[in-house]
Amino acid sequence: MEIEKFYYDNRIVKYFAYATIFWGIIGMLVGLLAALQLVWPALSFDLAYTTFGRIRPVHTNAVIFAFVGNGIFMGIYYSLQRLTKARMFSDMLSYIHFWGWQLIIVAAATTLVLGFTTSKEYAELEWPLDIAIAIIWVVFGWNMMGTIIKRRTGHIYVAIWFYIATFVTVAILHIVNSFAIPVTFWKSYSLYAGVQDALVQWWYGHNAVAFFLTTPYLGLMYYFLPKAANRPIYSYKLSIIHFWALIFLYIWAGPHHLLYSSLPDWTQALGVIFSIMLIAPSWGGMLNGLLTLRGAWDRVREDPILKFLVVAVTAYGLSTFEGPMMSLKSVNAITHFTDWTIAHVHIGALGWNGFMTFGIIYWLIPRIFDTKLYSKKLANTHFWLGTLGILFYAIPLYWGAVTQALMWKEFTADGFLKYPNFLETVTQIIPMYHARILGGTLYITGALLFVYNIFRTVKSGNFVKEEAAEAPAREKIGLKRQQGEGFHRWLERRPIQFMLLALLAILIGGVIEVVPTYLIKSNIPTISSVKPYTPLELEGRDIYIREGCYTCHSQMVRPFRSETERYGEYSKAGEFVYDHPFQWGSKRTGPDLSREGVVTGKMYKPASWHYNHMKDPRLVSPQSIMPAYPWLLTNDLDLSSIDKKIRVMQKLGVPYPEGFVDIAKDDLLKQADLIVENLRNGGVETQNNKEIVALIAYLHRLGADISKK
Amino acid sequence: MKIVSHYLQSIDGIAIYPIITLIIFLSMFIAITIWAMKISKKNIQDMKQIPFDDGLIKDENPNY
Numbered sequence: 001m002e003i004e005k006f007y008y009d010n011r012i013v014k015y016f017a018y019a020t021i022f023w024g025i026i027g028m029l030v031g032l033l034a035a036l037q038l039v040w041p042a043l044s045f046d047l048a049y050t051t052f053g054r055i056r057p058v059h060t061n062a063v064i065f066a067f068v069g070n071g072i073f074m075g076i077y078y079s080l081q082r083l084t085k086a087r088m089f090s091d092m093l094s095y096i097h098f099w100g101w102q103l104i105i106v107a108a109a110t111t112l113v114l115g116f117t118t119s120k121e122y123a124e125l126e127w128p129l130d131i132a133i134a135i136i137w138v139v140f141g142w143n144m145m146g147t148i149i150k151r152r153t154g155h156i157y158v159a160i161w162f163y164i165a166t167f168v169t170v171a172i173l174h175i176v177n178s179f180a181i182p183v184t185f186w187k188s189y190s191l192y193a194g195v196q197d198a199l200v201q202w203w204y205g206h207n208a209v210a211f212f213l214t215t216p217y218l219g220l221m222y223y224f225l226p227k228a229a230n231r232p233i234y235s236y237k238l239s240i241i242h243f244w245a246l247i248f249l250y251i252w253a254g255p256h257h258l259l260y261s262s263l264p265d266w267t268q269a270l271g272v273i274f275s276i277m278l279i280a281p282s283w284g285g286m287l288n289g290l291l292t293l294r295g296a297w298d299r300v301r302e303d304p305i306l307k308f309l310v311v312a313v314t315a316y317g318l319s320t321f322e323g324p325m326m327s328l329k330s331v332n333a334i335t336h337f338t339d340w341t342i343a344h345v346h347i348g349a350l351g352w353n354g355f356m357t358f359g360i361i362y363w364l365i366p367r368i369f370d371t372k373l374y375s376k377k378l379a380n381t382h383f384w385l386g387t388l389g390i391l392f393y394a395i396p397l398y399w400g401a402v403t404q405a406l407m408w409k410e411f412t413a414d415g416f417l418k419y420p421n422f423l424e425t426v427t428q429i430i431p432m433y434h435a436r437i438l439g440g441t442l443y444i445t446g447a448l449l450f451v452y453n454i455f456r457t458v459k460s461g462n463f464v465k466e467e468a469a470e471a472p473a474r475e476k477i478g479l480k481r482q483q484g485e486g487f488h489r490w491l492e493r494r495p496i497q498f499m500l501l502a503l504l505a506i507l508i509g510g511v512i513e514v515v516p517t518y519l520i521k522s523n524i525p526t527i528s529s530v531k532p533y534t535p536l537e538l539e540g541r542d543i544y545i546r547e548g549c550y551t552c553h554s555q556m557v558r559p560f561r562s563e564t565e566r567y568g569e570y571s572k573a574g575e576f577v578y579d580h581p582f583q584w585g586s587k588r589t590g591p592d593l594s595r596e597g598v599v600t601g602k603m604y605k606p607a608s609w610h611y612n613h614m615k616d617p618r619l620v621s622p623q624s625i626m627p628a629y630p631w632l633l634t635n636d637l638d639l640s641s642i643d644k645k646i647r648v649m650q651k652l653g654v655p656y657p658e659g660f661v662d663i664a665k666d667d668l669l670k671q672a673d674l675i676v677e678n679l680r681n682g683g684v685e686t687q688n689n690k691e692i693v694a695l696i697a698y699l700h701r702l703g704a705d706i707s708k709k
Numbered sequence: 710m711k712i713v714s715h716y717l718q719s720i721d722g723i724a725i726y727p728i729i730t731l732i733i734f735l736s737m738f739i740a741i742t743i744w745a746m747k748i749s750k751k752n753i754q755d756m757k758q759i760p761f762d763d764g765l766i767k768d769e770n771p772n773y
Contacts, residue, residue, distance in 0.1 A: 005766070008763075079760075082760070082763035082764075083759060083760065085763065152764075155759065157756065223760055226760050226761075232761070236753045236756050236757050237745040237746065240745040241741055244737065244738070245738055249734070469764040469765045469766060470766055
């Protein structure tokens with residue numbers, strides 16, 4: 001057999017490694033800023049670009065797509081070449097992928113700060129960037145599949161299956177969830193509305209966690225853990241079963257994010273059953289990782305890299321156990337909308353993704369720089385700071401979450417809410433927010449030591465840009481199954497068929513979940529008093545979206561006595577039929593706002609109250625941690641696209657009467673005049689063309705329809 | 710464009726979907742488990758070793 005000589009491209013690995021480190025630090029610092037803002041709202045700087053509602057999406061997107069994203073690519077470009085004994089398919093594609101992705105990140109951060117957002121969590125980017133992401137993602141997949149096809153090995157190692165599943169699934173999730181009709185270059189309305197939009201969004205949200213934060217990292221685990229421990233994976237059979245069960249089941253468990261909201265019971269129940277079943281394959285992966293180290297625990301004690309990997313895998317096990325628990329109705333009733341969710345995702349992000357990434361980089365950089373790690377001691381310090389950081393981050397938040405949830409639900413003996421003032425339940429847990437800041441700071445301090453350690457390592461080494469390797473060309477065994485060759489063996493030899501089968505597996509789960517969401521419209525009882533938003537309210541709603549109010553406020557009253565007492569009537573699916581996109585939110589840092597416009601309700605506030613509250617919440621709610629929005633009082637309302645907005649809404653099926661476009665602007669000004677008048681009676685002078693007027697119109701509309709049945 | 714949903718609005722017996730998936734999933738799971746169990750020991754050993762053979766040329770990459 002002819003031996004071929006070739007070179008591994010280490011430069012692309014180095015690029016992605018540097019990008020991972022750079023964006024990791026940025027993402028964490030922005031997260032720290034967000035944590036600080038929740039204690040000291042002044043740190044929103046009274047500036048639109050730096051308020052919590054815009055900073056928080058920058059943080060989540062930076063960590064998920066910039067830090068973890070680049071980490072995935074770094075690990076894949078390193079391991080894929082070696083597992084296939086082939087250089088990447090095309091250097092040009094590699095570098096288009098690299099620079100394209102970095103450009104998208106920069107554009108993403110910029111547009112989010114400017115307030116261009118769809119408000120769909122972890123999919124906030126507007127449509128031009130969605131298209132760019134799809135293109136670059138395909139470049140990545142093309143490069144990867146090309147490499148696999150021209151490989152010099154027979155069998156395709158399990159890590160690569162996870163990479164392939166990641167590629168196909170993320171592509172589908174991204175495309176399906178991003179369907180929207182553009183209004184302008186930086187503004188679009190989701191194709192879906194209300195319940196349907198929420199279902200699609202959390203089908204996406206849940207699976208973004210599964211297929212962006214989990215499957216690629218499991219692939220990396222199956223490569224880097226054996227390499228770092230220098231022993232093969234514990235059970236290869238388990239990895240096969242684990243893989244198929246995981247990709248099939250994960251896609252299913254979307255609806256549990258919306259438990260107790262206005263979904264049909266059967267979707268809820270099924271989501272729960274499947275997310276519990278999900279524990280099995282997840283733990284299969286964890287056990288496979290941990291058991292690989294059996295008999296090597298003495299080395300784990302010495303080697304900081306193995307320590308990072310062990311804690312990462314353990315954190316994975318923890319959060320995949322906790323996740324299904326959180327989908328149980330009784331647990332969810334407590335944890336939903338609280339900081340429990342935040343703690344949960346940080347076990348995953350800081351523990352699983354963060355520690356895995358650190359471990360891999362500590363292992364990989366000395367190798368591609370042909371040197372030794374600068375300081376093992378420093379890496380150990382990093383490990384302990386990081387671990388303490390995670391504990392200080394998560395434990396106080398769990399505590400705070402339960403405290404607050406119980407306060408929300410507590411009644412006095414006479415049957416009144418014990419803490420009718422929402423803010424009281426917030427100030428109660430502020431000490432926990434302080435502790436969280438400490439945890440985050442410890443973690444970042446560790447990460448900075450890591451940067452220094454890597455920097456010194458790089459300085460002391462010589463970069464091996466091209467690593468020479470040789471291998472026999474792959475035997476051409478033909479497409480047919482060989483005698484005695486099992487189906488799965490055959491499948492692994494055929495990457496395209498493998499990809500298609502993986503695709504089929506996730507599609508079965510996906511279609512079965514998405515089809516009902518398409519059908520769901522018929523399941524939603526219509527409420528005749530629910531009418532489309534007026535043009536002014538629509539503009540106000542867009543301001544609400546732009547400022548990211550949904551990052552702190554829900555619009556979803558659950559059918560619990562504690563909630564109907566506090567907010568008013570519980571939410572009905574039929575209320576949201578014109579909500580493109582939905583605004584249910586996932587976290588109540590502030591109170592639910594969906595009954596803000598019920599004049600006879602507990603939540604109602606006069607226009608002048610809202611005016612002062614938005615100018616500076618602490619004027620009317622001392623100790624509030626809501627940011628101030630003074631610019632809403634001075635900014636002129638941008639009316640240039642109201643016609644276009646109405647037209648797009650009509651296209652989406654919102655029943656504005658024919659010809660409404662022509663009178664939209666007049667209608668808007670008329671309503672604005674009423675609010676200005678109303679404000680004047682409350683002692684506030686303003687003009688009818690200010691943004692605040694539209695926002696007040698929107699807030700006063702919330703829940704108004706169903707209250708006038 | 711009134712979204713695809715309008716075509717599908719009146720489909721009865723939607724519960725059949727989850728039941729079908731459950732059946733597909735279980736049969737797939739059982740099939741894959743059986744296949745996995747049938748792979749020979751030697752093949753498994755070979756596959757496990759893949760990460761440790763990356764074909765590096767020792768003289769040209771002295772540190773490995």
